[in-house]
Amino acid sequence: MPLSPLAPAAFPDLPVIDGVTFAAAQAGVKYKNRTDVMLAVLAPGSTVTGVFTRSATRSAPVLDCQSKLGGGDGPAAILVNSGNSNAFTGKAGLESVSAITAAVANATGVDAARVFTASTGVIGEPLPHDRIVAKIVELIDGQSATAMDDAARAIMTTDTFPKGSTQTITINGKSVKIAGIAKGSGMIAPDMATMLVYIFTDAQIAYQPLQDMLSRLTNNTFNNITVDSDTSTSDSLMLAATGASGVDVTGNAAFEDALHSVMLDLSHQVVRDGEGATKFVTIAVTGAATDADARLVAMATANSPLVKTAIAGEDPNWGRIVMAVGKSGAQADRDALTIRLGDLVLAENGWRSPSYSEDEAAAYMKQQDLTIGIDLGLGNGTSTVWTCDLTHEYITINADYRS
């Protein structure tokens, strides 16, 4: 798969987060000649939080992780494989999870109730968990504080680049670090995209306030991105705080801002690696009757195949945006609607804007990063959603027979 044209220039330099180590290995779950399993081990006292897909058919590892959140304060471990999602695999799916968590627990001494797993890849195929279990000793022996980038590569599926982001802030003269990795490029939609995201910090904070912060920030980051409107059975976002910095960040706004930055950056990287994407699109809706209405309009626009193909064709076809507003289900008034591309006003007062220039709009569409502004002119509701275009390459990637 060629590198996405929207990829960042380089993978960031991720700092060491005291209290967590990483390793990756080649288990051969499905892929050959690449790493496909990663293990992170967290020091005793680490706080582990998470948010997960709301799919009614969510995978065995997701169900297992959800049942384990909020318990214990000993060491913890996170094991993730790519190539097989262990979703819709019946009772065998939970057996695979048990086999892997038991093996990690035995080899590390971590309580099995603090071993979290995730699997990403094809749905409905039995997970050959023996291949993963066989690599656990190698994964433990290889643990390194500087191997988070290896972990980022091991969890990739159709991703064309590994995704990482970091922020360091100073609180009361002490440094607090946050660093995260993510994977995801198809089956990306709200209510968590098809993603796996792991974020680590050396901040000190208890379970409930950290869980609340994570849920709050997810709503304006990962829950507001969409590639193809499809929601995965495996989406998982976990955040672990080792406490090694000794800085209590409970209720600290600077920490929350920094975490938000990392989450926003990672969520945008997922969109930038959207299958076949050639444009990164911000859909900013304002003036809606409510925030919920604004989100309906933003998502209807972001998920419209006709809007997405027009963007792929660099066509400022704002009529399709009008269509998306109309079908969204949100309260709308044709004559109060304003549609912008960047700073260009395309339509207002129920009609093409008098200042509209097809040449200017077409020139704007040639940019790689686009902002579509939709003001409904009705109230104060706002929502911003990020998406990409829909291209031939998306069809090529997804219409290929599994093999």
Place this chain on the structure above:
Amino acid sequence: MPLSPLAPAAFPDLPVIDGVTFAAAQAGVKYKNRTDVMLAVLAPGSTVTGVFTRSATRSAPVLDCQSKLGGGDGPAAILVNSGNSNAFTGKAGLESVSAITAAVANATGVDAARVFTASTGVIGEPLPHDRIVAKIVELIDGQSATAMDDAARAIMTTDTFPKGSTQTITINGKSVKIAGIAKGSGMIAPDMATMLVYIFTDAQIAYQPLQDMLSRLTNNTFNNITVDSDTSTSDSLMLAATGASGVDVTGNAAFEDALHSVMLDLSHQVVRDGEGATKFVTIAVTGAATDADARLVAMATANSPLVKTAIAGEDPNWGRIVMAVGKSGAQADRDALTIRLGDLVLAENGWRSPSYSEDEAAAYMKQQDLTIGIDLGLGNGTSTVWTCDLTHEYITINADYRS
């Protein structure tokens, strides 16, 4: 545009419907060297009913038609142009409708309140209604009882074939005829696809019972098809009964069945002409907790880009169907779910079926007409939805710059 591989072998032989005549003309609204406007004139006493898009940004002609339904019993007229939808055209849009209806009224003697119009094509461009008005005399002079097929061609936009369907039934020894035409191939989704549909019958029936029958039948036909989940600002379905047969069909089940057949056939033809379609797919959901839940699952599956691209690739990737069930929002239980392709059971009891054969499933996917069966195993709710696959050709058609 090449003919859809799913096109019917031939356009049907439409019978004369006593009490209605047709003509088509080349007005040059946008297209060159083809007809782009049609006029139907209905005898005095004709009953005219309709259902229309629920879009919040619906077009000027739709608003005008909705305001006129149920009034008067003199003669009536329907004028339709292709090439420009007269949607999001501000006050000028209603002025165009007024100019056209006034001109038709003046030239035919039909009350302007009984002149219905529709426009289909690009959104947001002013409609050059003078070109249409200039053709009205030609359209009146050309009226013919046998020209319904010409009308079917004049209303096409990106359609690759004209769409017609007919049924004749005998009631009390007398023949009652129904014949209809339709256009539509992109921007097709529930709550009326992007379609124009005109159905004529010589049956005799008053406004309210006919309107009720039309609304009822629309819910199981045109409202259950989807090509790309996008809903047009212009969708219109009108049904006119001239009464010329002298047969009162109020409450007549055979008539309703025949009308249902015509509507189902036309709605399926719209899917068969879906932009880029190579497969006609029936999604039959059973065993849902409620009919509404069944429809959520059917539509989530039919609109999933990942399901649609898998169908295009002839890949029996039932994991993506599991994903669509999970994201639909309907009540679902992984272990009660059964997924079928035709008669083949792919998945059941939360797991791949023991009888599953990848070869058999792959062979099934090579058919042009496919049925995906989803049984939720929870209750008696059912819903059937019709859709097509998502192919490179869809992208090619819709990512082209407007020109």
